[in-house]
Amino acid sequence: MGKSTLINTLIEHKVSITSRKPQTTRFRVLGIKTKENSQAIIIDTPGYHQGHNRVLNKFMNKVAIDTLVGIDVLVFVVEALRWKQEDKALLNKIPKELDNVILVINKIDKVKNKDELLPFIDKLRKLYEFSNIVPISALRKKNISQLERSILSALPKSEFLYPEDQITDISERLLISEIIREKSISRVGQEIPYRTSVDIDHYKEEDSIIIIHATIYVEKKSQKGIVIGQGGKRLKSIGTSARIELEKRFDKKVLIKLWVKVKTNWTDNELFMKSLGYKIE
Ligand SMILES: Nc1nc2c(ncn2[C@@H]2O[C@H](COP(=O)(O)OP(=O)(O)OP(=O)(O)O)[C@@H](O)[C@H]2O)c(=O)[nH]1
Ligand SMILES: [Mg+2]
Missing domain, CATH: 3.40.50.300 (P-loop containing nucleotide triphosphate hydrolases)
Known part of the structure; x- marks a missing residue:
């Protein structure tokens, strides 16, 4: 839409x-x-x-x-x-x-x-x-x-609630996982996007570089193969395009290491989703 x-x-x-x-x-x-x-x-x-x-x-x-x-x-x-x-x-x-x-x-x-x-x-x-x-x-x-x-x-009169130069409130970790998810969505077929989630395992900002380790979770072994691609080609392309976008965003060198793991039926697993940061009451 x-x-x-x-x-x-x-x-x-x-x-x-x-x-x-x-x-x-x-x-x-x-x-x-x-x-x-x-x-x-x-x-x-x-x-x-x-x-x-x-x-x-x-x-x-x-x-x-x-x-x-x-x-x-x-x-x-x-x-x-x-x-x-x-x-x-x-x-x-x-x-x-x-x-x-x-x-x-x-x-x-x-x-x-x-x-x-x-x-x-x-x-x-x-x-x-x-x-x-x-x-x-x-x-x-x-x-x-x-x-x-x-x-x-249509807005009511109010003091500014955020500093004038702030554009969003997303955390760096969530931003990174979202960018990686976006790059993987665009590179796989129709069904898999619903079934992937990205978790940041490690994030370290040093003076000249940001180091990121992330896992892309899928629900089935066959989906894992698709996300990785022949000889790891697709996963590499996901990482590269996420890196290019994040380097521009942070104005710093970025190193991304990606893993793909199967977590069977995770989209229906409340406990696991909570561990990924989905806030389910
Ligand atoms: N041609 C055309 N495409 C558009 C326009 N706005 C959005 N799109 C495309 O529509 C697709 C869906 O856009 P999104 O902004 O992701 O849609 P969304 O409503 O946020 O979708 P969900 O988050 O999945 O609910 C993308 O491929 C966009 O590029 C538009 O004005 N014209
Ligand atoms: Mg949307």
Whole structure:
């Protein structure tokens, strides 16, 4: 749908990982946007999905739903010309007291015949009393300033909650594991992304270099083979692209050593997920 792409576009930095495969975002990701005398704290969440019952899916849905409480504005992102059953289910979960819900219709760059947009907007307008409807392209950065104005004007007056130059609150360890996860997602087929998790085993920052050891967990032996690739090629490529991105980010040399381990059925194993840092109550 482009939620993470949108938060990155709004913050003008990459704070959340993105991919073509669904269910990429697993945690609540904070982006902080300070502009003149306003500060918006933008939260990216996992997508809301139905019909998956593993602990990991329940965890992700809970993160999405819990985020609906205590916010001033909800930016409800849908894809142009695609109204899914899950969008409808989520619409029904919006707390009644939340009166600022902006509907964002993303990926308008993909709509060849723009005449089709109006009936689509009209259809959605009837389903909920949105405070505003903004068609955008998060990827091509179309109509972003309009959306930005709409968000900022809906915010209540408050002191800044974060320093002006802070853009996110993610820890270095989580950032590193997310970047490695993003690189592995983009290099494997359709099924495996749901089944991988990255754990940082060792992180050491020295004067001139950052040393990282990380494990990519998968659920099956066959998945391990795929992630490693022929002669270790795929794993090497994951490590290299993560290293290049982290070196730019930290402005320092980075050394990454990766392992792939099988943890059977881990996405349904609460205890193991907790040990990986998934906060399940
Ligand atoms: N053409 C086009 N593609 C887009 C746009 N916004 C996002 N995408 C692509 O859509 C895919 C999904 O984007 P994400 O930002 O990861 O989507 P998400 O809603 O965060 O997905 P989950 O975290 O998995 O729930 C990526 O391949 C993006 O590059 C857009 O405006 N136009
Ligand atoms: Mg996302």
